[in-house]
Amino acid sequence: SAVISQKPSRDICQRGTSLTIQCQVDSQVTMMFWYRQQPGQSLTLIATANQGSEATYESGFVIDKFPISRPNLTFSTLTVSNMSPEDSSIYLCSAGPSSDTQYFGPGTRLTVL
Amino acid sequence: GENVEQHPSTLSVQEGDSAVIKCTYSDSASNYFPWYKQELGKGPQLIIDIRSNVGEKKDQRIAVTLNKTAKHFSLHITETQPEDSAVYFCAATTGNQFYFGTGTSLTVIP
Numbered sequence: 001s002a003v004i005s006q007k008p009s010r011d012i013c014q015r016g017t018s019l020t021i022q023c024q025v026d027s028q029v030t031m032m033f034w035y036r037q038q039p040g041q042s043l044t045l046i047a048t049a050n051q052g053s054e055a056t057y058e059s060g061f062v063i064d065k066f067p068i069s070r071p072n073l074t075f076s077t078l079t080v081s082n083m084s085p086e087d088s089s090i091y092l093c094s095a096g097p098s099s100d101t102q103y104f105g106p107g108t109r110l111t112v113l
Numbered sequence: 114g115e116n117v118e119q120h121p122s123t124l125s126v127q128e129g130d131s132a133v134i135k136c137t138y139s140d141s142a143s144n145y146f147p148w149y150k151q152e153l154g155k156g157p158q159l160i161i162d163i164r165s166n167v168g169e170k171k172d173q174r175i176a177v178t179l180n181k182t183a184k185h186f187s188l189h190i191t192e193t194q195p196e197d198s199a200v201y202f203c204a205a206t207t208g209n210q211f212y213f214g215t216g217t218s219l220t221v222i223p
Contacts, residue, residue, distance in 0.1 A: 001159070033211075042202065043157070043213045092156055100145040100208040104156035 002027055002095050004105035012111045013083055020079045021108045023093030028073035031099050034066070035092040037107070043092065049076040083112045115140040117205050119214025126193050127222050134217045136203035137185040143205040143212075146186045148177060151200045151216075161188070193221045 003026040013019050023032065032049040047055040047068055055068035070076040080087050093105040116139040126132050136146075144165040149157035163170045163177045163186065170177050174193075179186040186205075190197055198221045203214040 004156075006156075042215045043211075045210060098208075100206050102147070102211060103159060104149070106156045109154075 002029055002097070002103045004093060004095055004103055006093055006105040006108050008108060009106065010109040010111075012113065014113055015084055017083055018079055018081045019083065019110060020077050021091055021093070023076045023078070023095070023105055025074045025095045029095040029097055030073075031097075031102070032070060032076045032093065032095045033102065034068060034076070034078045035094065035104075037090040037092060039090075046078070046091075049078075080110065083110075085112045088112045115143060115205055115207070115210075115212040117203060117212045117214045119203050119217060121217060122215065123218045123220075125220045125222060128193060128195060130193055132190045132193055132197070132219055132221075134188045134201055134203070134219070135185060136187070136205075136214050137183075138205040138212070139184065140205070140207065141181075141184065142207045145206050145208065146177070146179060147204050147206075147211075148188050149202045149204065151202065153199075157202060190219075193219075195221050195223050197221050 005024045007022045034046040035043045037043050045058050046061045047057040049055050049068050049070040051070045067079045088111050090107045090109050092107045094102040096102045119136045147162035150160045151157045161175050161177050163179050174191045176189040201217045204211045
């Protein structure tokens, strides 16, 4: 299995600012994903982070709001831009050696005031 | 696209009893079905999974069964312990995207 770490673990941010979340995997992985989880809810896929190319976004999520980088096979970042209170959520990174195996990081708990 | 339904949304059991969580899926092409356990303040942890060519899989007190014909799969936890209390998510995938159930909050009462 892959061990995934995320930074920061939590943050409180002001409206209109941006936050970049880092995801580090302890081994090279093919697939990396970013999810959002509202309190008490299930997981919603934001995008697939592709190494060496643009991320693939799901319906309802756009690159301007959630820019993603994936410079190599072990690291990715998600930026939440121009934040509003509606962006308060848990953001989760997942990764795996193949598209049908995913391990999750501990999550970043974001509160926007 | 795939639609995964999960029941029940909450489940309380006495310590030592069994717990069963059920999921149904809609896409017959789905071929991998993982189960995740999420404890408060943590990320989901993969606890068991099953592929479409297998009907049942066990790992100590945890088992998963799959009925491809009926398109449903279930998580079985036997001899429940207080540390089993968590939210459990099922998922289904064809290998491209994971579709998650809505979660089951399991409480094991000592």
